[in-house]
Each structure stands twice: as structure tokens, then as C-alpha cells.
Amino acid sequence: MLEASTVAYPRLTPPVRPELVSSVTDSSEIVQVERPLSTWERITGQASVRRLFLLLVIVVAWEAYARYLDKPLMLPTFTDTAAAFWTELNKPFNFGSDSNLLVKAWTSVSVLVKGYALGVLLAAIMSSLAVTTRIGNDLLSTLTSMFNPLPAIALLPLAMLWFGLGETALVFVLIHAALWPLALNMHSGFLGVSSTLRMCGRNYGLKGLRYVLQILIPAAFPAILTGLKIAWAFAWRTLIAAELVFGISGGSGGLGWFIFINKQELNIPEVFAGLGAVILIGLIIENFVFRYIEEATVKKWGMQH
Amino acid sequence: MEMPRHGNGDKPLLEVKEVTLQYKTKESLVTATYKVSFDVYQGDRFVLLGPSGCGKSTMLKGVGGFIAPVAGEMRLRGRAIHGPGPDRMMVFQEFDQLMPWKTVKQNIMFPLISSGRMRAKEAEQQALKYIDKVKLSKFPNAYPHTLSGGMKQRVGIARAMAMEPEILLMDEPFAALDALTRRKMQEELLQLWDDVRFTVLFVTHSIEEALIVGNRILVMSPHPGQVKAELNAHEFDHTSIGSPKMQQLQHRIREMLFADQIEQTEVPRHA
Structure with a gap:
């Protein structure tokens, strides 16, 4: 065996070569180390420009198809929708039934913010307890497995029985919509914090709430941010759906109610304008609020690229 | 180089007496160190040296207060160690x-x-x-x-x-670095020590690093970690690499560390 391999692969001795020493060219003499990007490269390099272009394509396709279909009750054109949107924006700023679209949007958003904020607070408390105590851990896993699959909207009839036909019922449902997905993400984020960072925190003498606030929350921030986004989307959907079904809260209705009423009155361009407003608010929150938080935290810290 | 100075009279800064440390894995209870004793004086660059599995990192975590001993005691300036605290700062291997x-x-x-x-x-x-x-x-x-x-x-x-801190705890701080950077960091650590004269407990598995960085070396044997020897290395730094005296000591330590393995492999023959 050994002999055969020696024959097939004779032991080669590499030749001894002379040593080489070369001098390095000064970087200033190399012609093009760096080149500024061309205008076209710069424009297409911007994500917002590319996305705006895609939006434009969608709008043109919509307009063309609606004109071809020519059934304004089924699918109004983009221009009709835009006109309805504009008329709604020029209505008076009061809390009556015929108020400005912005007032209606604000009604929805203010309820949303209340429910969302409470949901986030509760999720933070529950997942902090879950990561520091064993019984808290059991409580969180039991509750999330019970309530996370339950659609928040299914609780609305019960909420209205308990809290009446008002904002409180909506806030209750919104808390339910935001709490569980966020708690789940936060908890898994906390569990994923590296043991070295945990030991560092304890080495500094941090305990309890300070340990959670100063070590666990920043270290788990990528997962928490994902949770915040999912919770926001769940809450927003739940709110519009709740308004669509049960309508008014307080003095004036929100966006969901606006869509529902206009559908009853067959003002289809207004229905589309209402949907447009829902989408627009979603886009603004995603692209400005969450994008900003991302840039200022996880991207800056190099936790996400 | 000079002999280690004992800043605080002759009383040791850190006393470790017959410390046994255990930790649990999913399957079993592991005894990491068994009756380990050593004293660290102020200004010491005290090295825990041994192969992987000799409990040197666990020992360091014990001094850090992350693991409580099942037997024996650890005292820092006469006070028993209970839990982690900022008077013993850790430097980890991980980035x-x-x-x-x-x-x-x-x-x-x-x-x-x-x-x-x-x-x-x-x-x-x-x-x-x-x-x-x-x-x-x-x-x-x-x-x-x-x-x-x-x-x-x-x-x-x-x-x-x-x-x-009273004492710096370094857990293979240079192990994840490339060889050139490691060497530079060792030199800088010694310069810093010359400048500040801190006390450091340093864990490594490299005999060369132990001799260069440390002035006193605790050689440990594995499974469970026990003290094999406590040696002086205050004479050596980077300039002594390759010197006969250092090579001799390196050889001595290597024999101590690998003696176990030879015994283990020879056991079946006698049995």
C-alpha cells in the first residue's frame, strides 16, 4: 500500500527559489482609487426613488384598468378617488358627522395610540417578569399560547358588554391585539441575549429592573422592534375592523366608520379614499417612525444591517 | 525583571482555600475544580494555566462570584466572596x-x-x-x-x-486574536502593568503566554481541576523567548501537563 502510493506520488522536493523584495507603489500614483458615483447611480441608489416609481406604475395600471372596466360602482378610477380624497380633506375641522378626513384619521389614531401604549407597557412588564422569575415564565407561556391565536376582534362583543359602546371597549381590544405578539417577541429576544453580556451586566452589580432596562432591553432590541412592528400592524387592523363592525366611538367615527357609512350610501370613491387613508397612515408609520427608530438604534449599533 | 512586590504587607489580596466548584449540565453534575488553593498578592500577575477541562475558567468565574463554591472559601481582602460585583472586573474572551x-x-x-x-x-x-x-x-x-x-x-x-478594581479577572482575553495582535496585546498589557501596577488573575492554556504575562503560575490538571504546581515566572518577558532558562521551564510545565495523559494511556497495560 505504502509503496504503491510512493510510486504513484513520488516525494517531490520543491526547488529553492531566490527571495524577492519589492517596493510598494504610493497610493497617490495609482490613477483611480476612488470615483464619485454618477448621477444616475445616485438616483437609482435611493430606495425611496425606486419605491415611488413602483407606486407610480401601480397607479397608472389602476387608472387604465378602471377606465377599461368602466364600472365606477365596482372600481372607481384613481382620479375619482383622488378627487374624493381632496374633497374630504377640505371639509371643516370639527367633530360632527361630516368632518374632515384628517379629524376622522386622528380619532382612529388617538384610540390606537392609547391601546398600543398600554399593550407595550403590559408586554414589557410581563416579559421582564418572565425572564427574571420562573413562575413569570410559566405565566407568560401559558397566556401567550392561550390568547395569541385568539383574534382580538372576537373579544369585541364581550368588551362592549363589559365596558359599553365606547372608547374603553376599543382600547381593551387593542391591548389584546398588541400585547401577545409583542410579549412573545420580547421574551424570545431576552432569551437570545448572549451570556457574556448578561455576565457583564451582573459584573457591574446591576440587578432587577436596572438589569432589564440597561442590559436586556437594548441587547434584545432587534427582536423587540420586530415585535413592536407586528403589534402595531395587529392593532391597526383590529381597530379598523372594530370600527367597521361596531362603528362609532365617542362623538365622531374613525376611518373604519367612514368607510362603512360611505359603502352604505354607495359613495364608492369615498370608500376607496378611506382605504387609501388607512394605507397611507400605515406607510407613514412604517417608513418614518419605525425606519427612524431602526436607523437610530439597531442599525447604528451594528446589530442589523 | 523585579520580584513581585507585596503592596499590602505580606497579607494576600485574594485567598482561595480548598475550593471545590461544581456546575450542572443537562445530563450530569460536573466537578470542575477539586480543593484548589492559592493566594494572590497585590500587584501579582497570577496565571491559571492548564489544558481545557481543568476548570481554570470555572475557577475564574468562581472568584468573579458567578458560581458559588460547594466547599472551601474565597476571600478578597479578608471578606468572603458572595455574588458578582464591580470590585472584581471581568475581561472576557468573547468580542x-x-x-x-x-x-x-x-x-x-x-x-x-x-x-x-x-x-x-x-x-x-x-x-x-x-x-x-x-x-x-x-x-x-x-x-x-x-x-x-x-x-x-x-x-x-x-x-x-x-x-x-481590587483585582482584574481575565478569561483568555487574547485567545480569539491573531498571533501578531496577541503578541502586541501581551506587550501592551505588561507596559500597562508597569504603569499602573494592578493585580490580575489571568486564565490561559498557552504555556508561552503564561510565562510571558505572569509572574506566578498555577499549573492545573484536568478532570477535575487540581493544583499541580505553583511556579515563578517573573524573570520572563518577550525578550526571553527562546532563552534556555525559559525553554527549560516550558519543558517542565509541558511534562507536568502531559504526564497525566501518559499515565492514563498506560493504565490498561498494567491492569
Whole structure:
């Protein structure tokens, strides 16, 4: 065996070569180390420009198809929708039934913010307890497995029985919509914090709430941010759906109610304008609020690229 | 080089007496160290040396207060060690020991402020002083992910030193670095020691590193970790690499460490 391999692969001795020493060219003499990007490269390099272009394509396709279909009750054109949107924006700023679209949007958003904020607070408390105590851990896993699959909207009839036909019922449902997905993400984020960072925190003498606030929350921030986004989307959907079904809260209705009423009155361009407003608010929150938080935290810290 | 100075008379700074440490894995209870004793004096560069599995890292975590001993006691300046605390600062091997959400300066300031030792302004002065000492004065506002491995380790060392702890605990701090950077960091650590005269408990599995960095070496045997010898190495630094005296000591330690393995392989023959 050994002999055969020696024959097939004779032991080669590499030749001894002379040593080489070369001098390095000064970087200033190399012609093009760096080149500024061309205008076209710069424009297409911007994500917002590319996305705006895609939006434009969608709008043109919509307009063309609606004109071809020519059934304004089924699918109004983009221009009709835009006109309805504009008329709604020029209505008076009061809390009556015929108020400005912005007032209606604000009604929805203010309820949303209340429910969302409470949901986030509760999720933070529950997942902090879950990561520091064993019984808290059991409580969180039991509750999330019970309530996370339950659609928040299914609780609305019960909420209205308990809290009446008002904002409180909506806030209750919104808390339910935001709490569980966020708690789940936060908890898994906390569990994923590296043991070295945990030991560092304890080495500094941090305990309890300070340990959670100063070590666990920043270290788990990528997962928490994902949770915040999912919770926001769940809450927003739940709110519009709740308004669509049960309508008014307080003095004036929100966006969901606006869509529902206009559908009853067959003002289809207004229905589309209402949907447009829902989408627009979603886009603004995603692209400005969450994008900003991302840039200022996880991207800056190099936790996400 | 000079003999180690005993700053605080002849009383040791850290006394470890017959300490047995155990930890649980999913399947079993592991005895990491068995009746380990040693004394660290002020100004010592005390090295725990041994192969993997000799419990040297566990020993360091025990001194750090992360693991409580099942038997024996550990005293720092006469006080028994209960739980982790900022009087024993750890420098870890892993690069992720820095908080990614804080800049170099903020990372160093954080323990100073959170332990209540200093106010923000004072802490900033202290941080800048030690940033300068570890030669990072160009990058106080950089985030850790923009630094190289060696630079991250320097921040880790500066952060621990800025706290001016009773004792620095270093867990193979240079093991994840490339050979050239490691050598540079060892030299810088010795320069820093010359400058500040801190006390350090240093864990390594490299005999050469132990001889260069340490002035006193605890040689440990594995499964469970027990003391094999406590040797002097204060005469050696980078300039002594290859010198007959150092080679002799290296050889002696190597024999101690590998003697077990030879015995183990020979056991079946006698049985």
C-alpha cells in the first residue's frame, strides 16, 4: 500500500527559489482609487426613488384598468378617488358627522395610540417578569399560547358588554391585539441575549429592573422592534375592523366608520379614499417612525444591517 | 525583571482555600475544580494555566462570584466572596462583551456610573484617561461593531481597568486574536502593568503566554481541576523567548501537563 502510493506520488522536493523584495507603489500614483458615483447611480441608489416609481406604475395600471372596466360602482378610477380624497380633506375641522378626513384619521389614531401604549407597557412588564422569575415564565407561556391565536376582534362583543359602546371597549381590544405578539417577541429576544453580556451586566452589580432596562432591553432590541412592528400592524387592523363592525366611538367615527357609512350610501370613491387613508397612515408609520427608530438604534449599533 | 512586590504587607489580596466548584449540565453534575488553593498578592500577575477541562475558567468565574463554591472559601481582602460585583472586573474572551448600543467611551463610563462610583463628568474624564492608556484615543466615539478584534479587547481591558478594581479577572482575553495582535496585546498589557501596577488573575492554556504575562503560575490538571504546581515566572518577558532558562521551564510545565495523559494511556497495560 505504502509503496504503491510512493510510486504513484513520488516525494517531490520543491526547488529553492531566490527571495524577492519589492517596493510598494504610493497610493497617490495609482490613477483611480476612488470615483464619485454618477448621477444616475445616485438616483437609482435611493430606495425611496425606486419605491415611488413602483407606486407610480401601480397607479397608472389602476387608472387604465378602471377606465377599461368602466364600472365606477365596482372600481372607481384613481382620479375619482383622488378627487374624493381632496374633497374630504377640505371639509371643516370639527367633530360632527361630516368632518374632515384628517379629524376622522386622528380619532382612529388617538384610540390606537392609547391601546398600543398600554399593550407595550403590559408586554414589557410581563416579559421582564418572565425572564427574571420562573413562575413569570410559566405565566407568560401559558397566556401567550392561550390568547395569541385568539383574534382580538372576537373579544369585541364581550368588551362592549363589559365596558359599553365606547372608547374603553376599543382600547381593551387593542391591548389584546398588541400585547401577545409583542410579549412573545420580547421574551424570545431576552432569551437570545448572549451570556457574556448578561455576565457583564451582573459584573457591574446591576440587578432587577436596572438589569432589564440597561442590559436586556437594548441587547434584545432587534427582536423587540420586530415585535413592536407586528403589534402595531395587529392593532391597526383590529381597530379598523372594530370600527367597521361596531362603528362609532365617542362623538365622531374613525376611518373604519367612514368607510362603512360611505359603502352604505354607495359613495364608492369615498370608500376607496378611506382605504387609501388607512394605507397611507400605515406607510407613514412604517417608513418614518419605525425606519427612524431602526436607523437610530439597531442599525447604528451594528446589530442589523 | 523585579520580584513581585507585596503592596499590602505580606497579607494576600485574594485567598482561595480548598475550593471545590461544581456546575450542572443537562445530563450530569460536573466537578470542575477539586480543593484548589492559592493566594494572590497585590500587584501579582497570577496565571491559571492548564489544558481545557481543568476548570481554570470555572475557577475564574468562581472568584468573579458567578458560581458559588460547594466547599472551601474565597476571600478578597479578608471578606468572603458572595455574588458578582464591580470590585472584581471581568475581561472576557468573547468580542461581544461590549454593549453594541454604546460607543467606546460610553462602554467604559457605564459601569463607573451604574455602580455609583462616579458622576457623568468625572466618569468621562476617567474613561478618556484609560482610552488613552490602551491607545484608542482616536476612537472614543466609535461603536464596537466598527472596531477590529484587538481594539475591542483593548476597550474591554480599559473598561475593566477604569473601574480600578481590587483585582482584574481575565478569561483568555487574547485567545480569539491573531498571533501578531496577541503578541502586541501581551506587550501592551505588561507596559500597562508597569504603569499602573494592578493585580490580575489571568486564565490561559498557552504555556508561552503564561510565562510571558505572569509572574506566578498555577499549573492545573484536568478532570477535575487540581493544583499541580505553583511556579515563578517573573524573570520572563518577550525578550526571553527562546532563552534556555525559559525553554527549560516550558519543558517542565509541558511534562507536568502531559504526564497525566501518559499515565492514563498506560493504565490498561498494567491492569
